Amino acid sequence: MSGAAYPVGVAARDVAHERAPVRSSEPAGAYQHLVVMAPAIAALARPGQFVAATVGGATSGMLLRRSFSIHAVDPDAGTVEVVVAAHAAGTTWITERRIDDVLDLVGPLGQAFPLPDGGGAAVLVGGGYGSAPLFWLAQVLRQRGVHVEIVLGAASADRLFGVALAAEVADAVDVTTDDGSAGTRGWVSDVLPEVLARSGATDVYACGPMAMLRAVTEAASAAGAAAHVAVEEAMACGVGVCMTCVMPVIGADGRTRMVRACLDGPVFDGDRVRWDAFGDGLCRVPDDAVGAPQAGGH
Amino acid sequence: MVDLSTTLAGATLPNPLMTASGCAANGKELHRFFDISRLGAFVTKTVMPAARSGRGTPRMAETPSGMLNSIGLQGPGIDAFADEDLPWLASVGARVLASIAGGTPDEFAQVATRLLSSPAAASVSGIEVNISCPNVASRGLVFAIDPLASAAVIAAVRAAVPAHLPVFAKLSPDVTDLVTIASACLGAGADGLTLINTTLGMAIDLDRMRPHLGGITGGLSGPAIRPIAVRAIWQVRAAMFAERIPTAPIIGVGGVASGRDALELAAAGASAIQVGTATFNDPEAPVRVLDELAGLLDERGYAAFADVVAAAHPERRRQ
Numbered sequence: 132m133s134g135a136a137y138p139v140g141v142a143a144r145d146v147a148h149e150r151a152p153v154r155s156s157e158p159a160g161a162y163q164h165l166v167v168m169a170p171a172i173a174a175l176a177r178p179g180q181f182v183a184a185t186v187g188g189a190t191s192g193m194l195l196r197r198s199f200s201i202h203a204v205d206p207d208a209g210t211v212e213v214v215v216a217a218h219a220a221g222t223t224w225i226t227e228r229r230i231d232d233v234l235d236l237v238g239p240l241g242q243a244f245p246l247p248d249g250g251g252a253a254v255l256v257g258g259g260y261g262s263a264p265l266f267w268l269a270q271v272l273r274q275r276g277v278h279v280e281i282v283l284g285a286a287s288a289d290r291l292f293g294v295a296l297a298a299e300v301a302d303a304v305d306v307t308t309d310d311g312s313a314g315t316r317g318w319v320s321d322v323l324p325e326v327l328a329r330s331g332a333t334d335v336y337a338c339g340p341m342a343m344l345r346a347v348t349e350a351a352s353a354a355g356a357a358a359h360v361a362v363e364e365a366m367a368c369g370v371g372v373c374m375t376c377v378m379p380v381i382g383a384d385g386r387t388r389m390v391r392a393c394l395d396g397p398v399f400d401g402d403r404v405r406w407d408a409f410g411d412g413l414c415r416v417p418d419d420a421v422g423a424p425q426a427g428g429h
Numbered sequence: 430m431v432d433l434s435t436t437l438a439g440a441t442l443p444n445p446l447m448t449a450s451g452c453a454a455n456g457k458e459l460h461r462f463f464d465i466s467r468l469g470a471f472v473t474k475t476v477m478p479a480a481r482s483g484r485g486t487p488r489m490a491e492t493p494s495g496m497l498n499s500i501g502l503q504g505p506g507i508d509a510f511a512d513e514d515l516p517w518l519a520s521v522g523a524r525v526l527a528s529i530a531g532g533t534p535d536e537f538a539q540v541a542t543r544l545l546s547s548p549a550a551a552s553v554s555g556i557e558v559n560i561s562c563p564n565v566a567s568r569g570l571v572f573a574i575d576p577l578a579s580a581a582v583i584a585a586v587r588a589a590v591p592a593h594l595p596v597f598a599k600l601s602p603d604v605t606d607l608v609t610i611a612s613a614c615l616g617a618g619a620d621g622l623t624l625i626n627t628t629l630g631m632a633i634d635l636d637r638m639r640p641h642l643g644g645i646t647g648g649l650s651g652p653a654i655r656p657i658a659v660r661a662i663w664q665v666r667a668a669m670f671a672e673r674i675p676t677a678p679i680i681g682v683g684g685v686a687s688g689r690d691a692l693e694l695a696a697a698g699a700s701a702i703q704v705g706t707a708t709f710n711d712p713e714a715p716v717r718v719l720d721e722l723a724g725l726l727d728e729r730g731y732a733a734f735a736d737v738v739a740a741a742h743p744e745r746r747r748q
Contacts, residue, residue: 375489
C-alpha cells in the first residue's frame with residue numbers, strides 16, 4: 132500500500148470516484164473525525180456537498196453506500212474530512228479504519244449551500260454532528276464579508292460537534308443541550324429567535340434532523356430570513372439511481388414532487404419542503420403531489 | 430480479442446452487458462461515471478402511462494448481501510419519457526431496452542405505441558415488459574403470477590410493436606412453476622425472457638415494532654438472490670433444451686456484481702446480463718463487470734461470449 136489516493140473510475144468534470152487512504156482518525160466527543168486523501172474530491176467540493184462511502188471492505192455483505200456531509204477539504208493537501216457517528220455495523224466499520232486503511236468514496240455529491248453576494252449576516256445551525264459542514268461554510272461566508280453566528284445543539288454535551296471550532300470561525304456562538312450539560316438547556320429553536328433578532332440575519336443555514344430543520348425554517352420565516360436546510364435522508368447510492376432518498380418538495384411551478392435528496396438536495400430552501408409529510412419516522416406522499424399515491428408495484 | 434457480441438431475437442448488440450431496470454434511472458446519472466454507450470444496452474426505469482410519485486419513505490432496507498426496495502414505480506410517465514429521456518439516451522448513442530408497464534394489457538400497449546412515436550424511437554433496440562406490476566383487474570396482484578394475465582399483456586404489446594423489434598417478458602421468481610409462465614409469455618409472442626425480477630421480502634423495524642418499509646413488503650435484490658436467478662435461468666433453459674417450450678434468448682439478471690457472476694448466469698443460459706443493485710455500491714459496476722467478463726473469457730480461451738451461453742447444460746456440452 133503506497134498510501135496514495137487513486138481514481139477508480141473515469142471522473143466527469145464534477146464528480147470523482149476515489150480510493151482514499153485514511154490520513155488520521157480521531158475521536159471527537161461521541162463521533163469520529165476522519166481525514167482522508169482524496170484529491171479529486173477535494174478539488175471539486177463546496178460546502179453542503181457530501182461523499183458516499185462503501186463499508187465493510189471488498190467481501191462485505193453490506194452493499195449500500197453511507198453518505199456523509201463534507202466537514203472540510205484542503206485542495207492543496209488533497210484531503211477531505213468527514214465526521215462519522217457509529218450508528219450501526221456499517222458506520223462502525225468506518226470509525227474503526229486506521230491510518231492507511233482505504234475508503235472507497237464517490238463525491239462531491241449533491242447541491243452546495245447557496246452563497247449570498249456578500250455582506251449582511253447569517254446564522255448557521257447544527258444539530259448533533261449535523262454541524263460538520265457549517266464551519267467550512269462559516270469561513271467561506273466570512274471571506275465574503277458576512278457576519279456569521281453559529282448555534283449548536285444536541286441531546287447532551289458529548290453529542291455536540293465543533294464547539295471550539297465554532298469559536299474560531301464565527302463572530303458569536305450559542306450552544307443548547309436537551310439535558311443542560313452544556314450551554315442553554317433546550318433546543319436550538321428556543322434560542323434561535325433571539326439570535327436572529329440580534330444579528331439581523333437574512334440567511335439561515337442548517338443541518339440536522341428533520342424536526343430541527345422544520346423548527347429552524349419556521350423561526351427563519353418568522354424573522355423574514357431565508358432558510359437553507361441540508362437534510363439527512365437515508366440513501367442507498369448517493370448518485371441518483373436508487374430512488375430511495377426522495378422527499379416532497381415544492382418546485383418552481385408551485386407543484387410538489389417526490390425529489391431525490393441526493394441530486395436535488397441535500398440542501399433545499401426550507402420553505403419549499405413539505406414538512407407536513409414527515410412524522411413518526413415516516414414520510415408520506417402528500418395528496419397533491421404530482422402522480423400521488425396509487426396502490427402497489429415495486 | 431474475444432468476440433463479445435450477442436444476438437437477442439434479431440437484435441445484435443456489441444456486448445452482453447446491460448443496466449437493470451430501476452437501478453440506473455434513465456442514463457444521465459450514470460453517464461457522469463462512464464459512457465453508457467459502452468453497454469450492450471441501457472435498460473430504462475419502468476415507464477407507465479402517467480406520472481407517478483411512488484411511495485413514501487422509508488423505501489429501502491439493507492439486508493445481508495442485498496436490499497429491499499419499495500419504490501412504487503415512481504416515474505415521469507410515458508409522454509415525458511418519450512419526449513425527453515429517450516431523445517437524451519439517443520443523443521449519447523445508447524442502445525435502449527425500454528422497460529414498460531401498465532395497469533391493464535391495453536395500458537401496456539398504449540405505452541409501447543407512445544414510446545415508438547418518440548422522435549428518438551430508432552434508439553430502441555427492444556422492449557422489456559415489466560409484468561411484475563399490479564394488475565388493476567386482479568385487485569393489485571401482479572400479472573407475473575398468472576400465466577393468462579401475463580400472456581394477455583405480452584399479446585397486447587406484441588400487437589402494438591413492429592415485428593422487427595424484440596419484446597422481452599421480465600418474469601418474477603415468486604411463482605410455483607416458472608416454466609409455465611415462460612411458456613405462456615413465449616406462446617403470446619414474446620421474443621425472449623428477462624429472468625429474474627426481485628423476490629418479495631420484508632423487514633421489521635424492531636425499535637418501532639412495525640414494518641420497516643412504508644410499502645410493508647419490498648423487492649429483494651443483490652447478491653443474496655443470485656442463486657435464485659441462476660436456478661430460474663437454468664430451469665427455463667433446460668425446458669427449452671427439452672423442447673417443452675420454444676427456444677428463445679434469456680437476459681439474466683439477479684445479484685451480478687462481478688465478471689465471474691456474469692459468467693455464472695451466462696453458463697446457466699443467459700445470452701445477456703444485467704447489472705442492477707451492484708450499481709448502488711459501485712456506479713461503474715456495469716462496465717467493470719463487462720471488462721472483468723471479457724478478461725475471464727480471454728483467460729479461459731473462449732473465442733466468443735456466445736460459446737459460454739448455456740455452457741453448463743449437458744445438452745450444450747455434448748454439442
